[in-house]
Amino acid sequence: MVCADAPIDRPHRESTMNATRPVTKSLAAALALAVPLALVGGAANAQRATAPAGHFDVKGKGPSTYTLDVLERSRATLPFSDTRDFDEQKRGFIAPMTELKIRADAGHVAWDMERYQFLLKPERFDTIHPSLDRISKLNMNYGLYEVIPGIYQVRGFDLSDISFVRGKTGWIVIDPLTAAETARAAVKLFQQHVGKGLPITAVIYSHSHGDHWGGVRGVVDEADVRAGKVQIIAPRDFMRHTISENVYAGNAMNRRLFYQYGILLPASPYGHVGQGLGMNVAAGAIGLIQPTKVVEKDIEEFEVDGVKMVFQNTPNTEAPSKMNTYIPDMKALWMAENVTATLHNIYTLRGAQVRDPLRWSKYIARALYLYGQEAEVMFASHHWPRWGNARIQEVLRGQRDLYANMNNQVLHYANQGVTINEIHNVYRFRPACSGCGSTAATTARPSTTAAA
Numbered sequence: 308m309v310c311a312d313a314p315i316d317r318p319h320r321e322s323t324m325n326a327t328r329p330v331t332k333s334l335a336a337a338l339a340l341a342v343p344l345a346l347v348g349g350a351a352n353a354q355r356a357t358a359p360a361g362h363f364d365v366k367g368k369g370p371s372t373y374t375l376d377v378l379e380r381s382r383a384t385l386p387f388s389d390t391r392d393f394d395e396q397k398r399g400f401i402a403p404m405t406e407l408k409i410r411a412d413a414g415h416v417a418w419d420m421e422r423y424q425f426l427l428k429p430e431r432f433d434t435i436h437p438s439l440d441r442i443s444k445l446n447m448n449y450g451l452y453e454v455i456p457g458i459y460q461v462r463g464f465d466l467s468d469i470s471f472v473r474g475k476t477g478w479i480v481i482d483p484l485t486a487a488e489t490a491r492a493a494v495k496l497f498q499q500h501v502g503k504g505l506p507i508t509a510v511i512y513s514h515s516h517g518d519h520w521g522g523v524r525g526v527v528d529e530a531d532v533r534a535g536k537v538q539i540i541a542p543r544d545f546m547r548h549t550i551s552e553n554v555y556a557g558n559a560m561n562r563r564l565f566y567q568y569g570i571l572l573p574a575s576p577y578g579h580v581g582q583g584l585g586m587n588v589a590a591g592a593i594g595l596i597q598p599t600k601v602v603e604k605d606i607e608e609f610e611v612d613g614v615k616m617v618f619q620n621t622p623n624t625e626a627p628s629k630m631n632t633y634i635p636d637m638k639a640l641w642m643a644e645n646v647t648a649t650l651h652n653i654y655t656l657r658g659a660q661v662r663d664p665l666r667w668s669k670y671i672a673r674a675l676y677l678y679g680q681e682a683e684v685m686f687a688s689h690h691w692p693r694w695g696n697a698r699i700q701e702v703l704r705g706q707r708d709l710y711a712n713m714n715n716q717v718l719h720y721a722n723q724g725v726t727i728n729e730i731h732n733v734y735r736f737r738p739a740c741s742g743c744g745s746t747a748a749t750t751a752r753p754s755t756t757a758a759a
C-alpha cells in the first residue's frame with residue numbers, strides 16, 4: 308500500500324509516524340520493517356551500477372527492434388485520435404502548485420514533480436509504451452481544479468486526487484491522499500483560492516487502499532473527530548480490510564509493490580515514467596483515524612454537513628471495501644476508484660485481493676441505472692472528471708463492458724483449454740456494442756496501469 312519515490316536519501320519512515328492510536332502504531336510497525344527493504348533495494352541498484360560494461364547499463368539502453376515494432380503497432384491501432392481526455396483533464400483549472408517538491412515533516416522529500424518534467428517536452432520517447440506516455444502526460448496535472456461550483460479537486464499531489472465538496476458549515480473532503488504532508492499542502496492551496504477559510508467538517512474514505520485515507524491527519528485533527536466536530540465516513544468492513552492489507556500482509560505487499568511499479572528506478576524515459584493512476588505515491592507520514600460512521604447497507608442515504616448523499620457499497624470490486632457516492636442536489640456522481648481512466652489489474656502483482664470483474668461490472672451497471680441517468684458530472688479518486696450526461700453514460704458503459712468482457716471471454720477461453728500462460732496471447736478486448744468500444748479502449752489503456 309505504501310511506496311516511496313526516492314530510494315537514496317529517505318530517512319526511516321517510522322520517525323514520521325504520528326502514532327497515537329493502536330491501529331496507527333501497528334501500521335507504523337509494519338511500515339518500519341518495510342523501509343529497510345526499500346533501502347536494500349536501493350543498495351542493490353547501486354551495486355549494479357558498477358557491473359561490467361555491456362552487462363547492464365543503469366542509464367538504460369535503447370529498445371530492441373522487436374520492442375520498437377510492438378510500440379509502433381500500438382501507436383497505429385490504439386484510438387489516439389480521440390483526444391477528449393486532454394480537454395477534460397485541463398477543464399476547470401484554477402491555480403497551479405508552484406513548488407515542485409513537497410517536504411515531509413521528517414525533512415526528506417515526500418513528493419517530487421521535478422523528476423517528471425521530461426514528460427512535458429514535446430518529444431516522442433521510443434522507450435515508453437505510447438499508452439503509458441499518454442496517461443503520464445495526462446497525469447501531469449498539478450494544482451487546483453473546479454469540478455463544478457461547490458466541488459473542487461487538488462490533483463497531482465499524490466497517486467490519488469483529493470476532493471472538496473461544499474457543505475452547509477464547511478468542506479467535506481473525499482479521500483485525503485496517502486500522506487499528511489501532501490494532504491496538508493493540498494488543503495493549503497485549496498484554502499488560498501476557494502476554501503474561504505471554512506473548516507473541514509467531514510471526511511469520506513471511499514475505500515480501504517492507503518492512498519485514500521493515509522493523509523487524513525494532514526486534513527483534520529483527531530481531537531476534533533473525537534469531540535464530534537468532524538465526521539469520518541467509510542464503507543462497510545473498511546477497518547477489517549484496511550488492517551488486513553496494510554498490517555497483516557503489509558510488509559509482503561509493500562515489498563512486491565516496489566517491483567510492480569519500478570519505484571526504485573530513476574525517473575526518465577528509460578526508467579520510472581508514472582504509475583498510471585498518478586505519477587507516484589507520496590512518501591510522508593501515514594496515519595489513520597477510525598471512521599465515526601460506517602455505511603452498512605447496500606444503498607444508504609443521509610446528510611453530511613447538510614448535503615444529501617447516497618452511498619452505494621461496492622464490495623469486492625477494485626477493493627474489498629468500497630463505495631460510490633451520489634450527490635443528487637448537485638447531480639454529481641463520485642465513482643471512487645471503480646471508474647477511472649484506466650483498466651485496472653484484476654490480479655495485482657503487489658498482491659491485493661484478486662478482484663471480481665463480473666461483480667465490478669455489475670456494480671458499475673447499477674450505478675449507471677441508479678444515478679448515471681441524471682448525473683451531469685462524474686468524478687473519481689484518480690484522474691479527471693467527465694462532464695455531461697451523454698459522456699458519463701458512455702464512459703460508464705465502456706468500463707462496465709470492459710470488466711464483463713474480460714471476465715466472460717477469459718472464462719470462455721479457459722473452457723476451450725487456453726491456459727493461464729497462454730491467455731494474454733489469445734484474449735483481445737472486443738466491444739460488446741457499437742459506440743461503447745472506443746470509449747472503453749480510450750478510457751482503459753491496456754496493461755500500463757495498476758490500482759493502488
Ligand SMILES: [Zn+2]
Nearest residue numbers: 467518644759
Ligand atoms: Zn487509489
